[in-house]
Amino acid sequence: MTTPVTRLRSALLIGALAGSVLLAGCSAAFESTPGESDARRTGPTDQAVIVAGGDPAPPASAAQRARPNIVMVMADDMRVDDLEFAPNVRKLIGGNGLTFENSFSPFPLCCPARASFLSGQYAHNHGVYWHEEPYGYAAFDDSRTIATSLRAAGYQTGFVGKYLNGYGPMKSKVSGGPSWKYVPEGWSDWVGAFEDPGVKGIHGGTYNYFDTPYNVNGEVDNRYRGRYQTDVVGDFSVELARKYRRSANPFFLYVSYVAPHYGAPVERDDTQFVTDDEGKRREFATPARPGWVRGRFDKVITRGSGMPRIGGPAEADVSDKPARLAARPEVNAAERRALTKLTRQRAEAVYVLDRQVGRLVRELKQSGEWADTVFMFTSDNGYLIGEHRMRVGKVWPHEPSLRVPYLVTGPGVRSPERRYEPITTVDITATILDIAHAAAPHLADGTSKWATMRDGDRAWTAPVVTEAVSTAADRHVDGFPRSEPRSSIGLRTARYSFTRYRNGSGELYDLAVDPNQLENLYSSRDHRAVRRELTDQWYRYKNCAGADCREPLPDSMRATVPENRALGGSFWAEVDRVYGRR
Numbered sequence: 001m002t003t004p005v006t007r008l009r010s011a012l013l014i015g016a017l018a019g020s021v022l023l024a025g026c027s028a029a030f031e032s033t034p035g036e037s038d039a040r041r042t043g044p045t046d047q048a049v050i051v052a053g054g055d056p057a058p059p060a061s062a063a064q065r066a067r068p069n070i071v072m073v074m075a076d077d078m079r080v081d082d083l084e085f086a087p088n089v090r091k092l093i094g095g096n097g098l099t100f101e102n103s104f105s106p107f108p109l110c111c112p113a114r115a116s117f118l119s120g121q122y123a124h125n126h127g128v129y130w131h132e133e134p135y136g137y138a139a140f141d142d143s144r145t146i147a148t149s150l151r152a153a154g155y156q157t158g159f160v161g162k163y164l165n166g167y168g169p170m171k172s173k174v175s176g177g178p179s180w181k182y183v184p185e186g187w188s189d190w191v192g193a194f195e196d197p198g199v200k201g202i203h204g205g206t207y208n209y210f211d212t213p214y215n216v217n218g219e220v221d222n223r224y225r226g227r228y229q230t231d232v233v234g235d236f237s238v239e240l241a242r243k244y245r246r247s248a249n250p251f252f253l254y255v256s257y258v259a260p261h262y263g264a265p266v267e268r269d270d271t272q273f274v275t276d277d278e279g280k281r282r283e284f285a286t287p288a289r290p291g292w293v294r295g296r297f298d299k300v301i302t303r304g305s306g307m308p309r310i311g312g313p314a315e316a317d318v319s320d321k322p323a324r325l326a327a328r329p330e331v332n333a334a335e336r337r338a339l340t341k342l343t344r345q346r347a348e349a350v351y352v353l354d355r356q357v358g359r360l361v362r363e364l365k366q367s368g369e370w371a372d373t374v375f376m377f378t379s380d381n382g383y384l385i386g387e388h389r390m391r392v393g394k395v396w397p398h399e400p401s402l403r404v405p406y407l408v409t410g411p412g413v414r415s416p417e418r419r420y421e422p423i424t425t426v427d428i429t430a431t432i433l434d435i436a437h438a439a440a441p442h443l444a445d446g447t448s449k450w451a452t453m454r455d456g457d458r459a460w461t462a463p464v465v466t467e468a469v470s471t472a473a474d475r476h477v478d479g480f481p482r483s484e485p486r487s488s489i490g491l492r493t494a495r496y497s498f499t500r501y502r503n504g505s506g507e508l509y510d511l512a513v514d515p516n517q518l519e520n521l522y523s524s525r526d527h528r529a530v531r532r533e534l535t536d537q538w539y540r541y542k543n544c545a546g547a548d549c550r551e552p553l554p555d556s557m558r559a560t561v562p563e564n565r566a567l568g569g570s571f572w573a574e575v576d577r578v579y580g581r582r
Contacts, residue, residue, distance in 0.1 A: 068411055069244070069373040070155075070432055071253045071364070073357055074117070076110060076162065076261035077394065078350060078379035080403050081305055081579070085297065085347040088358035089377050089407060095416050097375075097409025098453055101568045102422040102460075104492060107467045108381035108394045108401045110261070111136055111165040113425055117380075118145040120429035120444045122465055125545055128164070129469050129485045136166030143174045144441035146429055147186030150252045153438035158189040158240040161233045161256035162206055168194030183218050189243070191216050191236045193229070193258070207263040209288035228290045230259050230349070234356030238363045245367035252436070255360070260287050260349035269294075270345075271338040277329045282391050284338040287349040297347045304339025306386030306400060307331070309580040314389050320520035321388060322472060322505050325396075328389040339386050374410030374435055378428065388517070397466045397490045397499045397507065398517055399575075413453045420561075420568040421457045422494075423449050424464055443546035460559040461552040465541050466490035472501035479539065489542045491534060494559030494567055498534040508534070515571040516578055533557070 075082075080103075083090055105113045107123040115121075115128040118140075129135045147157045168180040175182050180197040183190045192215045196205040202222055204211030212229045213222040214236075224232050237255045244251040262285035266272065273281045307314060314331045331339070357377065364370040382401045384390040394401045406423055423431075426446030433440055434448035452458055471488040480486070480502035490499030490507075497509040497517065506522040508531055521527040537553060544551075552558065559567060 067155075067250050067436055069251045069253070069369055070150075070435060071241075071255070071360070071373055071375045072428075072432070073255045073360070073375075073377045074114075074161075074257065075350070075353060075377075075379040075405075076256075076258050077346075077381060077383045078260055078405060079305060079383050079385070079400060080405050082260065082346065082350050083405050085350040086354040086357070088354045088361070089405075092358065092361045093375060093377050093407040093409045096414050097407060098413055098417055098419050100406040100408075100419045100421075100423050101572065102420055102564075103378065103404050103406035104402050104422060104424045104464045104466075105379070105381040105404050106402075106424050106426070106464055108396070109468070110380050112467075113380040114162075114164050114256075115140050116425045117429055118142065118147070119442055120146065120426050120433070120440050120446055121442055122426060122445045122544070122549065123467050124486065124543060125442070125445060129467075131165035133166075133170075135485075136170055137164040137179060138166055138170040138173060140164055141173050142184040145184065145186055146432060146441060147184065147252075147254075149186075149433055149438045149441045150436055151186045151188065153436050154249050155436060155438070156188045156244050156247060156249050156251040157186060158191075158244070158251065158253045159187050159256070160191040160236040160240065160254070161193055162258050163192045163194075163256070166195065167192060168197045168206065180213075181215060181218060181220065183215065189217060189240055191233075191240075193233075205264075206258065207261070208265065209258070209263045210265060228352070229263075230257060230352045230356055231290075233257055234359055237356070237360050241360060241363045241369070242367065245369055250372075250436075252432070257353050257356075258287075259353040260346040263287050269341075271341050274332075274334045274338045276335060277332050282335060282338075284335075284342050284392060286342050286345040289345060289348045290352065293348045293352055296351060297344050301340065301344045301347060303343070304336065304386040305343045306384060306390075306579065307336060307339060308578055314386050315518060318389055320523075322501055322507065323503070324471065325388055325390060331386060331389060331391065335391060336386075339391065342392065343385060372411060374408065374413075376406070376408045376428065376432075378406045378425075379404040380425075395468045395471060397468065397471075397488060397492075397497065399497070399511075399515070402464075402466060402492065408453060419449075419452060419457055420460075420565045421449065421452050422460055422464060422492075423452075445544070445546060445549040447550050457561045457564065459561055460494040460564045462550050463537065463541055463553060463557075464492040465544060465549065466492055466499065472503040472505065475503040477502060477504040479542070489538065491538055491541060493534075493553065493557050494564050496530065496534060496557075498531075498538065500535070500538060506531075511571060512567060515574040 107113055111131040112123040112128045115126050119126045123129055128139050151157050170179055172179045172182045180194045193206045193212050194215055202213055204213050209229045211225040213220060240253055265288055267288060270286055271284050273283055276282050318326050364373055381394050382403045384393045384400050387400050427449055430444050430446035430448040431450050434450045467486050468488045469485055476482055488499050488501045495512050497511055499507045507520050508522040509517045
């Protein structure tokens with residue numbers, strides 16, 4: 001079977017999609033016209049590729065055809081230890097490629113994180129800080145994204161699944177009109193799940209696992225009531241892969257799942273609310289799952305992911321934590337049972353997603369595309385499940401929230417190896433653009449890790465800038481002007497986790513000795529010099545843009561390759577000792 005490197009260009013003629021509300025199914029929506037396969041192999045070499053839902057892609061040159069396809073699969077709220085329940089991801093990607101042991105989501109919240117991937121920028125540069133007004137999708141200018149850059153570079157570009165929170169009911173910042181029928185620039189094919197826009201005749205929403213409407217290249221497809229969303233997204237992804245196979249131009253496919261994020265409908269065995277020891281009702285929202293997977297991990301999972309494996313308190317003393325965490329009581333027995341059930345249901349949702357990843361990989365192999373495809377898997381952010389007495393949540397600058405899985409395989413990176421150099425959401429964007437020889441849509445905050453993937457680790461020299469809102473009371477100390485939306489800003493170096501809050505509090509952890517962040521050293525006399533040095537760097541990086549975000553730290557805060565590997569190894573060994581399952 002020939003590969004894209006040896007293909008001839010041809011015309012890909014796709015009929016316009018018909019219908020105003022109901023469209024044909026996944027297969028029909030991306031179906032080739034008769035004789036298309038033959039045309040791809042024998043068609044003229046000077047004709048543009050025409051695809052549904054976008055302008056014709058530029059004609060492919062020999063150099064363009066030599067570039068690989070790129071597939072990005074993104075989960076939602078998936079922790080690193082959730083990989084245990086994703087055997088296909090571990091085997092097909094990690095077993096034939098790289099696993100990054102220091103992968104971070106700098107703003108661990110769905111909407112800002114996804115905007116960072118699309119733009120290649122930290123949140124303080126793209127301006128999406130939350131998922132509700134005045135932020136969310138309505139705050140995002142998606143006229144220039146990774147899609148427009150790749151499209152301009154000759155790639156076919158396909159999107160399937162969850163976009164940004166608020167896509168559907170919020171207005172598009174670009175068009176000014178309703179977003180539920182808006183297709184962002186740069187996408188050859190667009191299959192965007194959208195939230196309920198309040199329009200008569202449309203039902204379901206992005207977070208309803210059994211009733212999800214989709215904008216398919218500008219038309220509404222609302223026929224999936226009763227079908228599990230993860231399976232539908234998987235169907236669409238496979239159909240797009242089939243559409244793009246043996247095409248003249250390389251393709252970029254971004255498949256974005258909601259799983260294992262919580263979502264409707266509420267199921268009979270859900271534990272929605274539990275009362276803590278101070279009488280407050282705590283919510284334990286879970287993802288809906290198909291019946292066949294329920295109970296699959298009941299014997300394997302006997303506690304919440306973030307609860308210590310040997311029992312005991314979630315955290316014995318939280319008096320050194322920020323006010324909003326320090327006030328939380330210890331997790332009681334009923335809450336522990338709820339966390340166990342929540343972890344099981346999340347694992348089941350991950351397992352269903354993993355099956356769809358397996359399907360997509362099989363399709364790429366059967367079509368002959370796999371040899372020329374860089375395939376990536378990650379999550380938009382991590383998730384806290386019991387750590388620091390946080391029942392469930394994210395946003396916080398703690399490791400389970402910041403860390404995400406990142407695995408990649410592709411030409412030149414097929415050996416099962418680990419990388420300890422840090423990689424962030426914006427670095428992934430820069431890496432994809434580097435692989436594609438495409439220009440960044442904005443001043444890039446990230447660093448391409450393509451050389452690291454092919455050649456091996458490099459030193460950890462620049463910090464990860466962590467950001468969040470809603471983590472501290474509305475009191476603005478030095479460094480947090482009134483115009484500043486962020487309530488906490490931090491730096492994550494190879495050794496230290498450092499965060500300043502707008503109310504004057506802070507956190508400092510020496511991860512070389514305390515990977516689980518149990519002892520806050522922010523007020524420690526013995527660590528005053530470290531705090532001063534990190535504070536100086538905090539002012540330097542907190543509003544960085546472009547190359548300034550990649551400027552090296554002082555020598556004392558960098559880590560060589562051997563030092564970083566040692567720190568990474570000791571980090572995960574201690575996490576495993578306390579929490580297990582990794």
